[in-house]
Amino acid sequence: MYRDIMCGKISSSNEETKISLAGWVSKRRDHGQLIFIDLRDKSGIMQIVFNPEVSESAHNHAKDLRSEWVISVSGTVKKRIAGAENPDISTGNYELIVDSIEILSKSKTPPFEVSDSNDVSEEVRLKYRFLDLRRDSMQKKISLRHRVTKFIWENLSQKGFTHVETPILIKSTPEGARDYVVPSRVKNGSFYALPQSPQQMKQMLMVSGCDRYFQIARCFRDEDLRADRQPEHTQLDLEMSFVHQEDVMEAVESLYIDLISSVNSDMKVDKIFEKMTYSEAMNNYGSDKPDLRFGMQLKNLTDIAQNIESNVISNSLANGGILKGFTAKNASSYGRKDFDRLTDLVKSQGAGGLIYISIPSDLQEPVQIDQTNGPLNKFYSKENFDSIIQKTEASAGDVIFMIIGDEKTVNASLSFLRNHIAKEKNLIDIDTMKFVWITDFPLFEKDDENNWQAAHHVFSAPKPDDVEFLDTDPGKVKADLFDLVCNGVELGSGSIRIHDRKLQEKVFDVIGYSKKDVSSLFGHLLDAFEYGVPPHGGMGLGLDRLVAMLSHEESIREVIAFPKTQTASDLLFGSPDVISEDQLDELSINIIKEEEE
């Protein structure tokens, strides 16, 4: 070993002993006679001192040292002289007086300093990821990810779950996103696909009597990448036999509560996981991913709108529009410019405009129309106005925000506005994770071509009472489907699965799969269902997202060692790239060049 101990581990027990250390030169200060180096490794920093009176040769070498050189040194640990201590690092009371040095590797001048205090573009960070990862903050995130994964192993093992590795080379089946495929060299014209999730495999494991399964599973989706998607991501995948929805929720709840309290992140967890149906969430928050760290519930004001004598409102209502709004407490400091800004914001989400009533804070209750400001104020009758105030529970100092339009747009825009204002007004305790279960999702939704599609995936079970509507009114069928949402972000999705061949076939039928497609794509699972299958259900939970959240990071790229960009390329290793003609020949494939298409 090139060292006896790691840099950050030096303590009083090492005082006056001879040890060797190895690491990277972090900072170098040349004080004429003495040269001080901050030597860095993963564990921390130790000050090492080169004194020509101790070793002239070592001191001579030290003159050449530059940032990021890798060295190994031997010497004696001494207490620093009084006043020279550094309370910012754990080894700050000590220094190593070097008597010999070996230079293990030199470094060019790095494109950015390895330190948390500088601001480097993400492109440069990704290209030089090996330098970026040397930063303390990155090491901490990678280490947190390790602890999170380890905790999951321990917790779920204790609960009787078995980790099973399922294949990465599988068969292509349409499951929402596009599959990545792998040409087979052995079977001409055939392909493997990379799993979008181990869904079918884990259901097969339940048929196999596995009872409680989990996997830290890599999942692949060939999507046009949105802001924060990766071509490959990691999922905590789990499945349980002989359970109902509540049993799955309970297992995940207790896992997450214990995990967040145990892994030493800065995050606290609110131990109460609320439960909310999909329609409650849409009604009260305009979103199935409501952020419950703050209030500002939406209120439906359509009834009141009926009586407002404004063309804007009556035209919208005539087209089936609805009016919803919420109260931002103590927001009356917003001025004209702010309202313009917020109006632009909701327009970017599709809304026609933003209606507001701003109530000055120095007002005597009850609030009167003419004491408030708002674009539609002149259209409200006293009755209209009082009803709005009452329903939105607004009072002096508040602002009521309202949007009218079709339900989907109103919900999306108000939900966006609600989140925006909460952030802007600092209403959010950013150190708390507030979970909520969203349940009772519809089983189907219409796609752009007005055909029924599975809202989540094709294997989710309809609520037993709704099975009768499969034939008559699929849109009415609710599913044993549940999402885990935290701080406004979906962290996972689960369901009780269909475990009956006939019912599964009926669902395929509603979606419009032909018998032939069903047999070729799902035949293996349906066949297995003929040999005794337990009722089962489970979840897929985003691991990258969870760790990002625990790290106070917005982007999952921050918690992936070697992530890809939004064009799915790796700036460090340079993938994807051309392959050789020989490789193509062996695979019996031709590339259709873009200009030829």
Add this chain to the structure above:
Amino acid sequence: MYRDIMCGKISSSNEETKISLAGWVSKRRDHGQLIFIDLRDKSGIMQIVFNPEVSESAHNHAKDLRSEWVISVSGTVKKRIAGAENPDISTGNYELIVDSIEILSKSKTPPFEVSDSNDVSEEVRLKYRFLDLRRDSMQKKISLRHRVTKFIWENLSQKGFTHVETPILIKSTPEGARDYVVPSRVKNGSFYALPQSPQQMKQMLMVSGCDRYFQIARCFRDEDLRADRQPEHTQLDLEMSFVHQEDVMEAVESLYIDLISSVNSDMKVDKIFEKMTYSEAMNNYGSDKPDLRFGMQLKNLTDIAQNIESNVISNSLANGGILKGFTAKNASSYGRKDFDRLTDLVKSQGAGGLIYISIPSDLQEPVQIDQTNGPLNKFYSKENFDSIIQKTEASAGDVIFMIIGDEKTVNASLSFLRNHIAKEKNLIDIDTMKFVWITDFPLFEKDDENNWQAAHHVFSAPKPDDVEFLDTDPGKVKADLFDLVCNGVELGSGSIRIHDRKLQEKVFDVIGYSKKDVSSLFGHLLDAFEYGVPPHGGMGLGLDRLVAMLSHEESIREVIAFPKTQTASDLLFGSPDVISEDQLDELSINIIKEEEE
């Protein structure tokens, strides 16, 4: 939940209580009035009893039950009557008197009984893997795999290793085997490759200051499958900074010793890991994967052969041949037929023939030629014979086996014979794992076209003293390369890596890579080496193989939930398979049909 407790967990504390169970019908015995069912889940078996006097309706349902139906039952746990206990199962003192039953899923008659006692072809087992996995022996292997992986997590975490997930979609680089590739939809004509191992990524992590890395890593190789290879396998991948060869060995040794003692397999571990150089292994065992659970070391008898007046021998020697042999103790019961059989065996390995001297067990020492049997006996002088006896340490009752020919064939054939005889003569303690480190491998070996190739992989460091031979005599260069061998099987391979750009370029030069290839294939790593890289080394260890060995299984397919066949196809899920024209179009690739090639 459909149950209160699992079947195998019933104990005295449940006696006389009302509980519900769920599981598969394993056996059904109809005793006229009473119907007995063995109800099975992952935890074990519980006898349940249907008595019409307790519930006529449940009893009626029970008449229909068949093997592998899935049911949920409620009832009261009773002690079985004296004499009716079943000591073979943990719940054998109890039975559940059922008062209600729900049939959750019916089953067709399965193609084979779910029991360990039957013999089913592997093809049928793989096609019906969901039934095969229900067998107790399969559940145990999957569970052992879980415990092994969990132990690795715990042990290496404790030692300061961090688990880092590296990408599966990487860039194609030639690393021994063929890459599986994934066409990019976004970048026309470009491909990702699936990693043969995370080699370059983990070295990049060392450059990143990760210090101690491990990963339970899926690795992919598009090989023409030999007996027991899989297109994807799992590797315990690890890498350490600031270490020498011994440090890596020590970390792995202590991991394996503790692991094998802890995971509750039937295997014991011999805690002494021998160390043996590559040339010692080849000289003494004819193999770099020697099985050290038994003796029978090979002896080089070429010196003696010089003096044997036989044309067979002198012709071979004239062609550069060597004579080696070993003594099989107490093997003189082998008769003519056995010797013919063993001769055929070594011929199948390329040997020209098998020379033996069989010494009857009732012989008086010293042994005389004419008291022994052997095909070349008439050619030995007394001096020849005595030297052979002495060198091979043979005595009454033993057989000396010898082969003459070129070194490679002699070693391969004798090594094969040695293993065969050990098995045949029951010389092997099959419950012990006997490890040995093989060190000092050559860095290069010649390929079929007489060019130098990396013997293991291109990143292994030459021994410092041998660097000078890189220019003059590459075949002489030994490497800081080490294999972990157990019971004659390679369980892993490791090395200290090159951490100097110039040295790495020199190695690429010997192998004959052009500057352009080096830059395109390895440029990212070489560039990273310019920014301060610690000395580092590590290993890749086969996880499937380890678990198979701990399970007394020969094939890794036994410890993989959904393995592929030797033609790399999945008989259950049906991969690989054709994909749609739309998918091909999106990827801009054409298939060259086989008949067109």
